[in-house]
Amino acid sequence: MATTARDITIGLAGQQNAGKSTVFNMLTGANQHIANYPGVTIDKKVGSYRDERGRVEVVDLPGCYSLTSYSLEERVTRDFLLREKPDAVINVIDAASLRRGLYFTFQLLEMGFPVVMALNMVDVAESQGRSVDADQLARLLGIAVVPTVARKKRGKGALRRAIRNIAGGDGFSAIAAESTYRIDYDALETPIAAIEGALADSKTLSRVVALRWLAVKLLEGDAESRSLVRQYHAHPDPVLDAVDAAARDFEAFHAISTVDYIASCRDRVAAEIVGRCQQVARPGTVHLSEKIDRVLLHRGLAPLFLVLTVYLIYEISIVQGYKLTFLTWPALAWVRATVAGLLPDPGLLHDTLIRSLSLWMVDSVNTLLNYVPLFLILFALIAILEDSGYMARIAFILDRVFRSFGLHGQSTLPFILGGVFTGGCAVPGIMATKGIPDERSRLATILTVPYMNCLAKIPLYTLLVNIYFTAHKSYVMLFISTITIIMAMIVAKLLTTTILSGRETAPFVMEMPSYHMPTLTGVLRRAIDRTWSYIKKVGTVVVAVAICVYVLLQYPGLPGERRDHYDAEMDRAVTAFQEQTRESDYAALLQGPRILELLNLSAAYREAKLAAGNQEASTAVDVRFEERHSELFPLLRPRDAEARAVNRALRNLATDRATLRTQIREETIVHSYFGTIGRALEPVTRFAGFDWKINVALISSFAARESSVATLGALFQEGADENITLEERMAREGGTDGRTPLHALALILFFALYPPCLAATIFPSAW
Amino acid sequence: MISRQPSRNRTTLRECLECPTCAKPLESRHDGCRFLTDVANGCRCRIRRHRSQGAIRQRLLDLGFVPGVEVEMVRCATLGDPLEMRLGDYYVTLRKREADLIEIAEG
Numbered sequence: 121m122a123t124t125a126r127d128i129t130i131g132l133a134g135q136q137n138a139g140k141s142t143v144f145n146m147l148t149g150a151n152q153h154i155a156n157y158p159g160v161t162i163d164k165k166v167g168s169y170r171d172e173r174g175r176v177e178v179v180d181l182p183g184c185y186s187l188t189s190y191s192l193e194e195r196v197t198r199d200f201l202l203r204e205k206p207d208a209v210i211n212v213i214d215a216a217s218l219r220r221g222l223y224f225t226f227q228l229l230e231m232g233f234p235v236v237m238a239l240n241m242v243d244v245a246e247s248q249g250r251s252v253d254a255d256q257l258a259r260l261l262g263i264a265v266v267p268t269v270a271r272k273k274r275g276k277g278a279l280r281r282a283i284r285n286i287a288g289g290d291g292f293s294a295i296a297a298e299s300t301y302r303i304d305y306d307a308l309e310t311p312i313a314a315i316e317g318a319l320a321d322s323k324t325l326s327r328v329v330a331l332r333w334l335a336v337k338l339l340e341g342d343a344e345s346r347s348l349v350r351q352y353h354a355h356p357d358p359v360l361d362a363v364d365a366a367a368r369d370f371e372a373f374h375a376i377s378t379v380d381y382i383a384s385c386r387d388r389v390a391a392e393i394v395g396r397c398q399q400v401a402r403p404g405t406v407h408l409s410e411k412i413d414r415v416l417l418h419r420g421l422a423p424l425f426l427v428l429t430v431y432l433i434y435e436i437s438i439v440q441g442y443k444l445t446f447l448t449w450p451a452l453a454w455v456r457a458t459v460a461g462l463l464p465d466p467g468l469l470h471d472t473l474i475r476s477l478s479l480w481m482v483d484s485v486n487t488l489l490n491y492v493p494l495f496l497i498l499f500a501l502i503a504i505l506e507d508s509g510y511m512a513r514i515a516f517i518l519d520r521v522f523r524s525f526g527l528h529g530q531s532t533l534p535f536i537l538g539g540v541f542t543g544g545c546a547v548p549g550i551m552a553t554k555g556i557p558d559e560r561s562r563l564a565t566i567l568t569v570p571y572m573n574c575l576a577k578i579p580l581y582t583l584l585v586n587i588y589f590t591a592h593k594s595y596v597m598l599f600i601s602t603i604t605i606i607m608a609m610i611v612a613k614l615l616t617t618t619i620l621s622g623r624e625t626a627p628f629v630m631e632m633p634s635y636h637m638p639t640l641t642g643v644l645r646r647a648i649d650r651t652w653s654y655i656k657k658v659g660t661v662v663v664a665v666a667i668c669v670y671v672l673l674q675y676p677g678l679p680g681e682r683r684d685h686y687d688a689e690m691d692r693a694v695t696a697f698q699e700q701t702r703e704s705d706y707a708a709l710l711q712g713p714r715i716l717e718l719l720n721l722s723a724a725y726r727e728a729k730l731a732a733g734n735q736e737a738s739t740a741v742d743v744r745f746e747e748r749h750s751e752l753f754p755l756l757r758p759r760d761a762e763a764r765a766v767n768r769a770l771r772n773l774a775t776d777r778a779t780l781r782t783q784i785r786e787e788t789i790v791h792s793y794f795g796t797i798g799r800a801l802e803p804v805t806r807f808a809g810f811d812w813k814i815n816v817a818l819i820s821s822f823a824a825r826e827s828s829v830a831t832l833g834a835l836f837q838e839g840a841d842e843n844i845t846l847e848e849r850m851a852r853e854g855g856t857d858g859r860t861p862l863h864a865l866a867l868i869l870f871f872a873l874y875p876p877c878l879a880a881t882i883f884p885s886a887w
Numbered sequence: 888m889i890s891r892q893p894s895r896n897r898t899t900l901r902e903c904l905e906c907p908t909c910a911k912p913l914e915s916r917h918d919g920c921r922f923l924t925d926v927a928n929g930c931r932c933r934i935r936r937h938r939s940q941g942a943i944r945q946r947l948l949d950l951g952f953v954p955g956v957e958v959e960m961v962r963c964a965t966l967g968d969p970l971e972m973r974l975g976d977y978y979v980t981l982r983k984r985e986a987d988l989i990e991i992a993e994g
Contacts, residue, residue: 185946185949185950186949188949190942190945190946217975217976217977219951219975220951220975220977223949248976250976376954377937380936380944380948383954384953384954384955386953387953387956409978410973410978413962417962419962419965422964422965516964516971516980517965519964519968519969519980520964520967520968520969521966523968627943627946627947627981628982628985629947629950629979629980629982629985630979630980630981631980632977
C-alpha cells in the first residue's frame with residue numbers, strides 16, 4: 121500500500137459540553153489551524169498529529185446534539201460527514217450524562233461510520249458515583265470505547281491507537297470498523313424496511329449514504345434528507361409520497377408522531393445500554409454542581425452573585441490590569457527611542473517625511489499595545505467564566521431580562537465578548553451570536569453588540585478616566601457599561617418591535633453544564649488567541665488607518681508665508697545663540713550644521729540621563745557620550761565657566777526651537793484637511809464641550825475605533841519626546857484649556873453611542 | 888405520574904401541584920391537560936406529548952424531553968423564568984413558553 125494511504129482524516133464530533141475541544145487539544149497539541157467551512161462563518165478547526173504509521177488529520181466539528189437540519193452547526197457537521205467522508209469519527213461523549221450522549225452516537229452509527237468513542241470526563245462520572253464499564257459499553261455497541269480525562273490528558277495514547285486500528289486500513293481492523301449495531305425501532309421497522317427497499321433502487325444514493333439512516337431521517341421529516349432523495353433518486357416523488365403516507369398511517373394508528381417515536385426508541389435503547397454498563401453507586405445523591413447552584417442560583421441571591429462577579433472582573437482587569445501598564449510603558453518607550461535613533465536626525469524645524477511618518481506609526485501602535493496586559497487579563501477571566509460553566513448560569517439568570525427587549529439568554533456571551541465588562545471586540549461578539557437559535561434575537565444581538573465597550577473604546581475611556589476620575593475608576597467604568605447596556609437594550613427593543621418583528625423566533629432550551637475547574641492551558645490558550653486577534657487588528661487596520669490619518673492631518677501643510685515666518689524666527693534664535701557664544705573658546709565648534717548636531721545631541725543626552733535609573737547607569741551614560749562625542753561633550757556637561765555659559769545659551773535655543781516646533785505642529789493641523797473639518801464642526805460640537813482636537817479624533821475613529829487614542833496621542837504631542845504618557849500630556853494641556861470631568865463624561869457618552877468601526881460594519885454583511 | 892422527591896414524600900400530589908413558586912394557575916387550561924409549567928419546584932412528572940413543532944420539538948427531544956421520561960422541576964430564575972429541570976443525570980433550562988407546550992402525564 122502506498123504511504124499516502126496511511127494518512128487519514130478523522131472527524132471529531134460530539135454534543136455540546138462533552139469536552140470536545142479539550143479532546144481536540146489533547147490529540148493535536150499546538151498543531152492546529154482554523155479554516156472555514158464553505159459558505160458559513162463557523163470556524164473549522166483542523167489539527168494533526170503523527171503516529172508511527174503516518175499523519176492523522178483531525179477536524180473538530182461544531183458541537184451539536186443531533187444530526188438534523190434545523191441548526192447551522194448540525195447542518196455543517198452533517199455536510200462534512202456526508203461529503204468529505206472521514207476515515208473514522210471520534211465521538212466524544214460525557215461519561216456523566218451517557219444516556220443523552222448515546223442519542224448522537226446512534227445517529228453516527230446509523231450513518232455507517234467507523235466510530236471510536238472517547239468516553240470523556242470519566243473522573244467526574246466516578247466522583248458522582250456513576251462509573252461506566254467501558255468494555256461492556258464497547259461490547260454492547262460493537263465499537264472501540266476509550267475512557268479519557270482530556271483535561272488531564274489521560275487516555276491520549278489509547279485513543280490514538282484506537283483511531284489507527286479502526287481507520288488504518290489494516291486487514292484485521294476492518295472487523296472493528298464494521299459495527300453491526302442496529303437500534304430496534306420496533307413498530308417502525310416495517311415502514312423503515314419498505315422505504316429502504318424503495319431507496320435501494322437508486323445505486324448512486326446507496327453509494328452516497330447509508331440507506332437505513334436515510335429512511336429513518338425521512339420518517340423524521342428531515343428536509344435535507346428529502347432534498348438528497350430528490351438529488352440522487354431517479355423517481356423521488358413516489359418514494360417521498362410513500363414516506364409521507366407511512367408517517368401519517370403510523371401517527372394515526374399509534375397516536376404518537378414518528379419523530380417522537382424515533383426519539384423515544386433511541387432513548388429506550390440508550391437507557392437499556394446505560395442500565396447494563398453503568399453502576400450507580402449512590403442513587404439519589406445530589407451532584408456537587410447542584411449544591412453550588414443552590415447557592416449561586418438561589419432565587420434571591422443570584423443577582424447579587426452576578427453583580428459581584430461583574431464587579432470583580434472590572435476590578436481585576438481594568439483597575440489592577442492598568443497598573444501593569446506602568447511596567448510595559450517603559451519597554452514601549454524604549455522601542456520608540458530606538459526607532460528614533462535609527463531614523464535620520466531631526467531637522468531644526470522640519471523633519472524628513474520618513475522620520476515623522478515612522479514615529480507617527482510607532483506612536484500609534486504603542487498607544488494601543490500599552491493596553492495589551494489589560495486585555496490579556498480580561499480575556500483570561502472571560503475564558504474562566506466560560507470554562508467553569510458560570511457563563512451558562514448568567515444566561516439563565518438574565519434570560520428574562522433580555523427577553524423583554526427581544527433578545528435571548530444566549531445573547532450574554534456575544535455582549536460580554538463585545539465588551540459589557542468593558543473591553544471586547546464586536547467581531548468575535550458577532551461571531552458568537554451563531555449560538556443563538558432564535559433568528560430575531562440573533563439579528564438584534566448582532567446589531568446591538570457594537571454598542572458595547574469594545575477594546576478600541578477602552579483606551580479612550582481609560583485615558584479619560586485616568587485623567588478626570590482617578591479616584592473612582594471602577595465606578596465610572598461600571599457606569600459606562602450600565603449606560604451602554606441600557607442604550608443597547610432600548611435599540612434592541614426598537615429593532616425587534618419594528619423591522620425585525622417578522623423574523624422567526626426559537627426557544628431558549630439549553631443544557632446547564634456541570635461546573636468544571638478551568639484548566640490553566642485552556643484559559644491561557646483562549647486568552648492569548650483573543651488578544652492575538654486584537655494585536656493583528658492593530659497591525660493591519662490601525663496601521664493602514666494611521667497612514668491615512670497622517671496624510672489628512674499633515675497636508676496640505678503650512679502656507680508658504682507662515683513657513684518663511686517660522687524659518688526666519690529660527691534663524692533669529694540661532695544668530696542670537698552665535699552672538700552669545702562668539703567670545704567663548706568653543707565658538708569654532710558652533711558653526712552651521714554643528715549647531716543642529718549639538719541640539720540633537722543634547723536632547724538625546726538629556727533623555728538618556730532621564731532614562732538612567734541609578735547613579736551607576738547615569739555614569740555609564742556620561743562615559744558613553746564622552747567616548748562618542750569627545751568634542752562636544754564638555755558642552756553637554758559643562759565643567760568650566762565658559763562651557764556653562766554656552767550650555768545656558770544652548771538651553772535657551774532648545775526652548776525656542778521646541779516652542780516654534782509646537783506652534784508649527786498646531787498650525788499644520790489647523791490647516792490640514794481634518795483640522796478644517798474639525799474646526800468647521802466646532803460651532804456645533806462646542807455645545808457638547810468638544811473642541812476641534814476632539815472632533816478630529818472622533819472623525820478619524822470612524823475608520824477604526826482604535827485610532828481615536830492614537831490620534832489624540834499625536835495631537836497632544838507636547839512632551840511626547842520626553843516619553844511621558846498621553847494621560848499626563850492631556851492632563852497638562854486640558855488643565856490650561858479649562859477642560860472638566862463634565863467634558864470628559866460628554867465625550868465618553870458620545871463615544872459609547874458612536875457608530876461601529878469598519879470591521880464590525882463589514883463583518884455582519886458577509887453573513 | 889407525578890411524585891415528590893423522596894425527602895419530601897409526605898407531601899401529597901395536590902399540594903405539589905398547588906405549590907406556587909413557579910407554577911402557573913391551572914384555570915387557564917380548557918382541556919384539562921397538565922403541562923410542564925404546572926409542576927412545582929422539587930416535583931417530578933413524566934413527559935406525555937409535545938405540542939410544539941419543528942426545530943423546538945427536535946431540540947427538546949435531543950435534550951431528552953422524550954415521551955415517557957421523568958422530569959424534575961429544580962428551580963426557576965430570579966424573575967420566575969426560565970425554568971431549570973433535571974432529566975436523569977443532567978440539567979436543562981427552558982422558558983415557560985416552551986414548557987407550556989409539553990404535556991405531562993397525570994397519575
